[in-house]
Amino acid sequence: MLNLPINIPEGLKYKYVYVLEKKYDKLLKHIYSVGLYCTYRQFYALYHKLNPTLTENYIKKKCTSIIQKLEDSGFIEVNNINRNKYFYLKKPALALFTGDYKKVPRFNHGQNMKNDKFLISLMKLEYYITNDFIINNSNLIHHLYSLTKRIHAATLKYPKLSYNMEDLEYIIQETDYDGIKKRVKDYPHDNILKIIWIDIYNIYRKLLLQNQTVSPNPSYFKLFIVGDSLRLHYAPNILIFDLHEIKYYEKKLNNLFHEFFNITSNITKDIQSNFKKNSTLGSKQNNHIGYSLSLIGYNKESLEKKIAHINRFIDNNPHTPIINDANYIYIDIAKYINHSTQYNSALVNADNYVDTNINALLKK
Structure with missing residues (x-):
């Protein structure tokens, strides 16, 4: 039996x-997961990834036919940047994944073409096609739940730990942040559950609003037992799409410095030197919460220049929460947007765009 969205006309x-x-929904799901846009050539590559035994000529003909049928059905809109064709998902396609025709993300194609959302979508899809891994904003909330589950597992193993099992089990199952916040807001400031769901959550919420995320696995994670409580040693790898002027990163690093430095009971002093020397973050007696940083972009020369600048900027600061040198991930999407100076200029130099619906992701 087909699982149709509700409220379909x-x-x-x-x-x-x-x-x-x-089964066209299986193809569209990957595009939905990365941001709604896909070039024709990416669609060919995606189809080949899922059907590796088919010939290139057959795939091109098959995909052209699928795109035409999806367009005729109103699920996608086809457009082009000069000679490069692309399409984006329309409301009927979005309803396939929200499950409700009346509850789909607000979508403004014209606005997306003026800000970074279009390019980020292409980069995310290209990265999945090349590396079999989706860069997903949901990694942010996934980290918070994963950390909580590790605390829950440690408390089960070591009953002497002073964490409330009822609260832990509630948080693991709860999807409404307001309910979680209510559970932890009166905890002592050095309680790592409060640190995770208040301090780190607030940092992650700001990243999410700027369409930035973290890698699925942190750069560093360990829990240490000290008396009847745990100490958190944790450093996510923050991913930023390189669509900014170089000065943006100085401001971003300063903001992140204050946010991590101001986490109650977090010790950032010498966190970088400790990690570079012996692959630890510091004393087991303290909480040590930092991060690593990767820029993602399609202009290798720009990436190299900005990474060099970032690493000079963070060097010789003993309190920096960055645990190692920043690096970059190069994604070749220039081939999909070439011969399009108008769009390149407008998109690459765009300011941050705050998606009006991005807050809802943290509630899922």
């Missing part, structure tokens, strides 16, 4: 049946 139901029976 009666006249669209047969189109949903067709798309689901053809």
